[in-house]
Amino acid sequence: MATQLKNLSDFFETTVPSAAPYRFGIVTAEWNAVITNALYEGAYQSLINHGAEPDNIYTYAVPGSFELISGADILLRNIVNLDAVICLGCVIQGETRHFDFICNAVANGLSNVGLKYNKPVIFGVLTTDNQQQAIDRAGGKHGNKGDEGAITAIKMADLADSFKR
Template sequence: MASRLKNLSDFSNTEIPSAAPYRFGIVTAEWNAEITNALYQGAYDSLVEHGASEDHIHSYPVPGSFELIAGADVLLNNIANLDAVICLGCVIQGETRHFDFICNAVANGLANVALKHNKPVIFGVLTTDNQQQAIDRAGGKHGNKGVEGAVTAIKMAHLAKSIKI
């Protein structure tokens, strides 16, 4: 496995623009709260660390990962001038096919919201085989996907602004 020995949230090889000029939304699933709270904290702290103003970060909880789709859409419809929305959730494989349906729906739904609004909608949803894999990716030995989501949001917001004429 490629991720077995590395921190996936290492950005030492890339330049991260300042987040100061941008406005962000963060939508976080409440399901698997131990994991999603760690993802949220990683995302929020990373945005602030890279210069985002705390009053330019709009955070909202939703019940589960499936609801991230509607949550992102609601934010983009109702909060003026958002530059990107970070969606954070955690779906852990169980004994039924529910996992497959939810993961597929969330990925496709968030992509559709991004296209509908022509804004970056970041997929920060862990889709793991077990709880330990989720812990490892929510501030554990493989980094924090929330941090990765924040950096991706900053870079995509910067890209969108830099190519507008």
Template structure:
């Protein structure tokens, strides 16, 4: 496995713009709360560490990963945001429910982004088991929340550059 010994949240090889001028929404699924709370902490801290002002970060919870799309849509309808980060965790079970949820969320997040011409970031873990989720929510493979925040900053900066 390519990620076996790799911290996926290493940004030492890339330049990260300041997050100071931007406003961010974070939508967090309550389902698998142990994991999604860790993702949220990573995302929030990465935004702040890269210059985002606490008063420019708007965080909301939704029941599960399926509702992330609707949450992002509602935020972009009502808020003057530069990017929205969607954080969730879907762990493979015994039924095909996993496939339907993951597919719907991935397409939904992408569609909301296109609808509003704003970055909507897919920070959803889609893992085979709980341990894989732990490893990617602050464990040995880093924190997907960090990655989602850095992606949001970079995409907000890109949008600003292209719109000016």
């Protein structure tokens, strides 16, 4: 597999705009907390490292990945002038089809929330076969999907803002 030796969160060849002018929401699932806390730390630190003001980062926890949908909706409905919402979760394959239903529902639901508010809603949900794959993508050898979510949020906020300039 091509990603086996690659840090997927490598942005050295990418221009990342300043996050300073923007306001971000981060919604993090509590289920699989060891993983989702690492994703959150990666996202938060990336926003700070790219100039976001701590007072412009609104963080909330929801019980699980399925609840990320309503969590993002609640943030966009109640926090004025958010520029993007980063949704972080982790669903690990089990023995039943529950995994498939949850992953599909979360992906579609977050897409719909973004369209409803015309705001970037970033899918930072790990959908892995096992715990080790999740660890590898939450600060392990494949980087941190939280970092990637933050960079995506910054870039999408900047893209939307570019049409106002």
